[in-house]
Amino acid sequence: MADFGRGIKAGVVAGLIYGIIYLVLVMALADALMPGFWALMGAAGFTGTAIAILAGSMIIGGIIGGLIFGAIYAAAYGSLPGSSVVKGLILSIIFWLIFGVALNYGYVASYPLYTVLGLISSLIWGALTGTFWDKFGK
Numbered sequence: 001m002a003d004f005g006r007g008i009k010a011g012v013v014a015g016l017i018y019g020i021i022y023l024v025l026v027m028a029l030a031d032a033l034m035p036g037f038w039a040l041m042g043a044a045g046f047t048g049t050a051i052a053i054l055a056g057s058m059i060i061g062g063i064i065g066g067l068i069f070g071a072i073y074a075a076a077y078g079s080l081p082g083s084s085v086v087k088g089l090i091l092s093i094i095f096w097l098i099f100g101v102a103l104n105y106g107y108v109a110s111y112p113l114y115t116v117l118g119l120i121s122s123l124i125w126g127a128l129t130g131t132f133w134d135k136f137g138k
Contacts, residue, residue: 002074006136011070012063014088014128019062022121023055032113066129069095073129085130092126 030037041050073091080087100118 002077004071004074006133007070007072007074007077008067009070009136010129010132011066011068011073013066013132014125015062015064015066015069016059017062017128018066018121018125019059021124022062022117023058025117025121026054026058027051029113029117062125066125069125070129073133077133083130084133085127088126088128088130088133089123090126092122092129095126096122 031039037050038047041047069091073088076091077084077087080090082090096119100115100122
């Protein structure tokens with residue numbers, strides 16, 4: 001039987017950490033992703049607002065996404081091969097292929113750097129979920 005409580009805890013903690021890591025990556029690469037982003041935000045006086053919106057959306061999105069990912073991880077745990085971390089990596093690649101590539105194909109073609117960031121962050125999220133799954137074990 002799936003241990004949903006354990007999966008949700010692992011997913012939420014991993015999602016929170018993922019949200020913070022992704023926030024740092026996006027902020028560091030914002031000008032590469034959207035040339036002139038920080039200059040535009042500064043000129044408009046919205047730098048602090050932009051950071052707050054990014055932080056809120058990444059962190060809250062990570063927690064909510066982690067809740068969902070953790071529940072699915074718990075349900076799929078017995079069907080996936082390998083260690084807990086490998087299971088998280090496999091599931092995160094599947095999620096990335098569906099949500100990061102297939103559903104966003106036009107976006108992927110236009111912004112390949114976002115696609116690479118998405119893959120990297122998905123792998124981090126999956127590895128963290130597997131790691132916390134083990135830490136929250138019985």
